[in-house]
Amino acid sequence: xxxxxxxxxxxxxxxxxxxxxxxxxxxxxxxxxxxxxxxxxxxxxxxxxxxxxxxxxxxxxxxxxxxxxxxxxxxxxxxxxxxxxxxxxxxxxxxxxxxxx
Numbered sequence: 001x002x003x004x005x006x007x008x009x010x011x012x013x014x015x016x017x018x019x020x021x022x023x024x025x026x027x028x029x030x031x032x033x034x035x036x037x038x039x040x041x042x043x044x045x046x047x048x049x050x051x052x053x054x055x056x057x058x059x060x061x062x063x064x065x066x067x068x069x070x071x072x073x074x075x076x077x078x079x080x081x082x083x084x085x086x087x088x089x090x091x092x093x094x095x096x097x098x099x100x101x
Contacts (some may be wrong), residue, residue, distance in 0.1 A: 043082060044080055045057070045096070046058070046091045046093065046094045047094075048092060048094075050088055050091040051090060051091075052089050053089075055077065055091060059087040062078055063079060064077075065078070073087070074086065080097075081096060082096050083095050
């Protein structure tokens, strides 16, 4: 009898603590004003899978090159309006830089 009482007490406390923490586990909404968002349609970006040679031929030499670092080697090419991320010799992602107001 005492074990059943202890089990009920433990389950009750667990339920109480779990429901008490539920509001803390909710995600926040992130709102970015339209003026702060980058206009991806206004700029041409390298596409995934392009080689470094192709990027250099199309957009010229970058302003800055960082890396490579890590394994596999990841490097960044910084242009005035965007950054290109390479894994080894291939584009894995290109992002538009946020315009400073």
